[in-house]
Amino acid sequence: MAELGETVLKRAEKLVISSMKANDASHDASHAFRVRDLALSLAREEGLCSSPQTMRIIELAALLHDIGDYKYVKDPSEERIVEKFLEEEGIEEDVKKMILSIIKGMGFKEEVSQNAKNEYSLEFGVVQDADRLDAIGAIGIARCFTFGGSRNNVLHDPNIKPRLCISKEDYVKKGEQTTINHFHEKLLKLKELMKTKAGYRRAEKRHKFMEDFLEEFYEEWAGRA
DSSP: OBOOOHHHHHHHHHHHHHHHTTSOGGGSHHHHHHHHHHHHHHHHHTTOTTOHHHHHHHHHHHHHTTTTOTTTOSSGGGGGHHHHHHHHTTBOHHHHHHHHHHHHTOOHHHHHTTOSOSSOOHHHHHHHHHHHHTTSHHHHHHHHHHHHHHTTOBSOOTTSOOOSSOOHHHHHSOSSOBHHHHHHHTGGGSGGGOOSHHHHHHHHHHHHHHHHHHHHHHHHHTTOO
């Protein structure tokens, strides 16, 4: 069985680049690499760095977490890219299951549908928190507008109110949405959904940055600033 060494990680990086190159910049390879770096940093803060194997699992899960994302899948076979990669690399079954479990449980849509695990590993926590940190703050604002633009979403419409309590089906379906409403429907909720103390500490600053941005945005929209 293959060990989770540098060679596997290098091949994972190449897979990320090739699989995500057609995505818009909100979910491109740079996003995956930022999440990897954040996850490893959070893992060190949470005391997981004493186990090289654990850090490799975290790194692989973070790198591969958005390959086969439902928002970009054009062919159902793309949903198995990560699983096939781990199999071809000869990753041990228990390690493969752990990586796939982290990836499959990360989505916000799972949390709003209450399918998220009440019990979760610290490895899962740092990877999910890293992904959510990249969705808020300055980077999160940039990604939000990039994604909204890629889907031709309306920037803002005061007559379209945000859906504050939404189901999984409401969250994933396309329809009348505005980019600004996404802040209220998801992004401003993420701070309180952080799973680790390290993630929450970082989320506080990023959350405040978004609140300040929205305050200024509404002032400018109304012609008051």
